[in-house]
Amino acid sequence: MTVEKYRYRAWLLAIFVLSGFAGLIYQSIWSHYLGLFLGHAAYAQALVLAIFMGGMAAGASWIARAGQKWRNLIRGYAIIEIIIGVFGLAFHYAFINVTEFSYDTLIPAVTSPLAINSLRWVVAAILILPQTILLGMTFPLMSGGLIRRFPGRDGSLLGGLYFTNSIGAAVGALAAVFILLPWIGLQGAMIAAALLNFVVAALAWWLAREPEPVILNVKAGVSQPEDRISRNSLLRVVLFGTALSGAASFIYEIVWIRMLSMAVGSTMHAFELMLASFIAGIAFGGLWVRNQADRTDSPLRLVGMMQIGMGVAALASLAVYANAFEWVGWLIESLAKTDGGYVLFNAGTAAISIAIMLPAAFFAGTTLPLFTIALLREGQGERAIGRVYAWNTLGSIVGVFSAIHLFIPIVGLKLTLCIAAIIDLAIGLALLRMQATNKGSLLRFGMALALSAVALMIAVRIPFDPMKLASGVFRHGKSMIDNDMKVIYYRDGKTASISVTEASDGGIQIATNGKIDAALSLRKDEAPRLDEPTMALAAALPLSMLESPKRVGVIGFGSGLTTHTLLGDSRLEKVDTIEIEEAMIQGARAFGPRVARAYEDPRSNIVIDDAKAHFAGQKEKYDLIISEPSNPWISGVGSLFSKEFYEFIPRHLNEGGLFVQWVQLYEIDEPLVGSILNAMTPAFEDYSAWLSNFSDLLIIASPKGPVPKAELHRLLKGPLAAELARLGIASQDQFSFRQIGDGRIVRGLGRLYSNRPVNSDYSPILGLNAPKTRYKSKQAEAFTSLPTHAAPMLEALNIRKPLSSSTPTTRLNHFVPEMMTRRARALAAELKGEPTEHLMQGLSTRSALDPATLLKDISASICKNSWSEIERYTVATRMREVADLTIALLPPDALQGVWIGHSWLKCKNIPEEFTRVFSLLDAVARRDYSQMELQGKLWFEKLPADQVLKGEFGPIALSNLLLGLAHQERWDDVVAAEKSFGGQVTPVGHYGLQRMLLQSIAIEYTKQKQLN
DSSP: OOHHHHHHHHHHHHHHHHHHHHHHHHHHHHHHHHHHHHOSSHHHHHHHHHHHHHHHHHHHHHHHHHGGGOSOHHHHHHHHHHHHHHHHHHHHHHHHHHHHHIIIIIGGGOOSHHHHHHHHHHHHHHHHHHHHHHHHHHHHHHHHHHHHHSTTOHHHHHHHHHHHHHHHHHHHHHHIIIIIHHHHHHHHHHHHHHHHHHHHHHHHHHHTOSOOSOOTTOOTTOOOOOOOGGGOHHHHHHHHHHHHHHHHHHHHHHHHHHHHHHHHOSOHHHHHHHHHHHHHHHHHHHHHHTTTTTTOSOHHHHHHHHHHHHHHHHHHHHHHHTTHHHHHHHHHHHSOSSHHHHHHHHHHHHHHHHHHHHHHHHHHHHHHHHHHHHHHHHTOOTHHHHHHHHHHHHHHHHHHHHIIIIIHHHHHHHHHHHHHHHHHHHHHHHHHHHTOOSHHHHHHHHHHHHHHHHHHHHHHHSOOOHHHHTSOHHHHSOSSOOTTEEEEEEEEOSSOEEEEEEETTSEEEEEETTEEEEEEEOOTTSOOOTTHHHHHHHHHHHHHHOSSOOEEEEEOOTTSHHHHHHTTOTTOOEEEEEESOHHHHHHGGGGGGGGHHHHHOTTEEEEESOHHHHHHTOSSOEEEEEEOOOOTTSTTGGGGGSHHHHHHGGGGEEEEEEEEEEEEOBSSOHHHHHHHHHHHGGGOSEEEEEEOSSSEEEEEEESSSOOOOOOGGGGTTSTHHHHHHHTTOOSHHHHHTTEEEEHHHHHHHHHHTTTSOOOBTTBOHHHHHHHHHHHTTOBOHHHHTHHHHTHHHHHHTTSOOOOOTTSOOOSOOSOHHHHHHHHHHHHHHHHHTOOOHHHHTTOSOGGGGHHHHHHHHHHHHHTTTTOOHHHHHHHHHHHHHHHHHHTTTSOGGGGBTTTBSOTTOOOSOOOHHHHHHHHHHHHHHHTOHHHHHHHHHHHHHSOOSOHHHHHHHHHHHHHHHHHHHHHTTOHHHHHHHHHHHGGGSOOOHHHHHHHHHHHHHHHHHHHHHHHO
């Protein structure tokens, strides 16, 4: 081959790298798009793959026959790339218009669920089938064009094409999720892929200036081999063999991804890393076979050996996987919880994926070129390329459906992989036996048979320990669940693996792919688990606000406690609970009587489907919809926190209906929560925000009109009274105490973090960024601290009040403000010299009283002296500490003698500057907002000379001033006061957050006033 020809071929191979790169971007992005329309249920996942691969098979099959008549296949390839690019540019707009028309017109016009699903599938097929058919043509066209131009090197060319296309696809998978989606979103990624198509088309058109010299096997007088499967045994063997091999390969891919999700987590990043690892293995298999295919005297014998290698490597992957949990645990414990640590964690999980997937994928990458070579050598011509490709793709579709809907739910992940390995081993043994014509080949067959049998016997004995599978090692680094727990349920479902574990104290928890979704305590003598208030209040809060709710929709089953709680209200007529994984429903039965109504009440209707897909097909609307998705870092969950989802929900609510959103405030940061709030706020008119425990936020939203007041009396007539009392909610005071915001607060918090883009279906901020915050163990403390540090602001805005002195606190440690209230009462009693023993019950140590004890001691000493500099400093810092721990959490009557009258300090020689401090604290303790405004202004009119007092109490003075103005709704004055005095107080800590939030509310109020 001349240097010029070598470069020419290299250029054609290079552009096929770009083609594979663009093709995988399309596959990844189409999966996101169609997941939004079809949902993420098992059948939808399978259908997306079936449409994609079915189109590819159809395109390859058609071009296999039609392409024989084309004189310039590379030019034909260039034209196809241009058309794909045009479709890519138009896809986003077509998707939006077609899906909106479907939701608004087509689906409402259909009656039966089957017809609705069928309609959605047809629409999905229309959206991507034309492009996938075109994509299916590209490999046969490029292969045929190269073989025409460089005859006699079929194996090298096919292997090279398979390598270049696959390596481009592997890079495309990574680029899609790590570069394109974060940078330009789904639409931008589609446009980028389309532009690549145009570049590829231009290069291919230029390189194909001359037509191919000769079309294969059309010379006069040359007899053509039989091309009908029924009459050609070799054709039957090759096409059925490649189809079965494709089925096995896709079963491997699905099983490996499911298995690895339990070890490394079900994130978008992890999924793409796994996919890239699999495709890279295929690519290197193609690279290896390009140098071997032309040398072998029997392609079928070689492909038989490759099939044996693939089956054995797949079985061996089980042994590697058995150690994956320890490796991930080591990564979690060894790496820093930083951005750099997350990069290394991804690199480590990619290495684990490669170790598991690459060997078998390598062998898989050799089979399609070898099967094709076998037909080309028989004289089948270039049509064989498309036929083998099409049959391999059709086999892959069968593998997808059989894995998801048949094998995994029935026999589990491990045995499903073993079944796929048996398929590969059987293909390999059959091919080797067909080629066994002498003693050497018979010996080779016997050795392959023995190796297959040994590998299979070893593989089935490799344990799949549920204690590991349920560990959730990717979150905390522990590769086994605790010894005091036992697995009482484990099942590999169609979309996820569900486990239920029981602790020695009677607590039970249910997990999806190792991530705990719910936990309940079954024993009456045990305290409720941390999740219980959230699941119960998600139902109780909106029920307490609605006058006559009838129909409720719940997104996500979890433990079933939310559905159970809803059905404790006799006013309801029907509760639809939509759960995507059936195994979750079966596993949650372990919670027994705690969730019995979810299973036994005739009003309960459990639906296995994607929530958005289910709602779209409903004729009746709901009075209440409750969304309880898993954590946003899980792949696919972010679409339940998106702008488009929140625009969709109000269409399915009755007049006066409410929507409840559960937002996890752990493993996430404030800007990401802000992206959720900013996605939600345009779709609803009013909001009410509540904290149910340490870190779970419940937002009740009303599409029209204000959110009604929560009135507990509506729930106290039936079984809910006792169930709520068990959670520490027995009075209206305790109920209302959990509110942390209204519409002003929710919108204001969103504006504080508006620098982060809104989470959208087409710009999945959560799916891309939440995995990192999960790895770094972030917590949105600005939100969780609102009812403690920002309590005076919430009280000034008439959102909530402290617990009244007559309301007892419970001994449960679920809700931080209640724990802090217990401590505040004890601190106040200590300062006043009252008994504290009964108040200390439930507090961790006696040291909780230290701030008040130390303040009393120093104040007793200082009254006898001359208030030295060190004593002034000590008193000031202790006063500030105790003030922060008491004023925000106690009502005025409980602060008598503490800051109202300060009976603990009976000095006659109090310095004038300290007197001013006591005036500040007295005003806020009394909730005298006029005095708070006055004392704040006086403070800044004459700042203390003492720098300690200025630093310690300047934030309180400014807070007093701003809160006094905000309480009177003088928002213009709030902005003016911040401009005038804000520069004199450093905006740090919770006072800084309070100031920023008040400014956010005030600025928006001013804008609205100007617009009106």
